[in-house]
Ligand SMILES: Nc1ncnc2c1ncn2[C@@H]1O[C@H](COP(=O)(O)OP(=O)(O)OP(=O)(O)O)[C@@H](O)[C@H]1O
């Protein structure tokens with residue numbers, strides 16, 4: 441009896457300790473980014489594209505990378521949702537009786553989730569060379585879509601798995617078809633989880649540098665068409681951080697701060713939208 | 725029985741290698757209340773779910789035999805399963821409203837059947853909510869989520885939702901087990917009214933409830949039908965030893 445109490449206390453302590461460590465690490469990262477970056481962060485930085493000599497500490501900003509990153513990640517997230525949602529629903533509704541097949545599909549997706557993004561980038565690059573395509577927004581969006589699709593499908597899948605059997609039965613017993621059950625019942629039940637899946641995918645997409653390095657390229661201009669190259673914030677950080685000039689290095693931190701703020705704002709907005717639908721959810 | 729609404733013949737049901745229903749033969753009279761009783765785990769829910777083929781959605785289920793509904797074999801012909809299910813309203817042990825507002829819960833069945841005119845829907849939603857005795861409580865908050873209703877209200881909502889697809893049969897699986905006495909009594913009384921228009925099949929654990937409302941009783945034990953008959957015969961003159969023991973309360 442006593443031993444079990446001690447055990448509980450030990451694990452509670454370990455849990456609190458790890459929560460504390462994670463919280464501390466997060467704060468440390470945010471602190472280092474903002475303390476080094478805020479000094480260089482100004483209106484010009486987020487409202488202008490790089491001027492001549494920007495990378496040597498002269499005038500200009502990173503609007504090209506901000507817009508490029510938003511185009512790439514939002515484009516890819518929308519595409520991944522449009523492709524991934526039907527697949528995740530199909531796995532949970534049409535294949536619900538084929539457990540072995542579903543397990544194989546899940547395993548494959550989990551492996552794809554774990555593949556490093558540079559592999560996606562290199563693969564995309566090889567395909568682009570084969571077809572003679574130049575680096576472009578389009579190519580970047582496609583490669584990021586491929587990168588985040590397994591994340592999107594698997595996180596949606598986990599959400600749909602939690603739909604109570606009784607709700608599924610209720611839907612079918614009203615005479616719903618499988619698609620009606622999928623799109624009218626499952627999707628509504630899962631809106632908050634859907635938001636999480638989208639955010640996970642978006643976060644991975646907007647923060648990734650390796651996959652877009654060879655595929656979307658880099659430019660000081662804001663792309664106005666899908667076949668033009670696009671800059672990204674992670675690459676902007678990477679290039680500026682590699683500079684020997686301290687002022688440019690600080691701008692890298694400012695760019696990182698911008699990236700962090702964008703992710704934060706999107707997350708909060710999405711949560712607000714998700715919570716609006718939370719109240720319809722039927723508890724298991 | 726003359727012209728039973730539902731006739732189950734030699735129904736055997738396996739889940740994996742386990743046989744859940746053993747050579748089940750049952751006849752369900754039209755526009756009467758049929759009560760299925762039996763100890764926990766004997767297959768009552770499974771039998772109920774075979775009737776609207778909800779068993780289809782589980783894996784590893786193998787169903788053999790015949791189930792005739794209006795003389796049509798729903799297991800062996802190419803029955804349109806959505807039409808079959810619309811002939812039956814299901815009330816489960818625990819209410820599962822759809823994840824949408826109260827109004828849409830009722831309108832759902834109508835909408836998927838292609839009825840989308842707002843005026844028509846408004847009228848029907850009101851009608852079925854009144855049928856389920858819920859209208860007065862929710863008429864001012866039709867657009868609020870169904871999940872916010874109490875369990876008793878949710879069960880009535882599910883009744884209204886089931887009636888809205890205009891079924892011929894009501895399947896109820898211990899519909900009062902999660903409810904307070906007053907809500908339970910309401911459901912019982914409602915069923916007695918509804919049998920004028922619907923064939924009702926209800927599973928229950930509560931013998932007193934069965935005595936109060938049953939017209940016809942089916943007694944199951946370990947996947948088999950032990951005895952079935954009119955309520956009067958069944959309760960006053962049971963034939964099987966197991967039935968007698970169950971009625972004396974020796975199983976529960
Ligand atoms: N999905 C399933 N997988 C495996 N076994 C199942 C499944 N559903 C039911 N069973 C088994 O089938 C048998 C009958 O179950 P069923 O739910 O029909 O019983 P019941 O008479 O409704 O019981 P209760 O009164 O407790 O609701 C039980 O032994 C149960 O364990």
Ligand SMILES: [Mg+2]
Pocket residue numbers: 768769770897
């Ligand atoms: Mg049961």
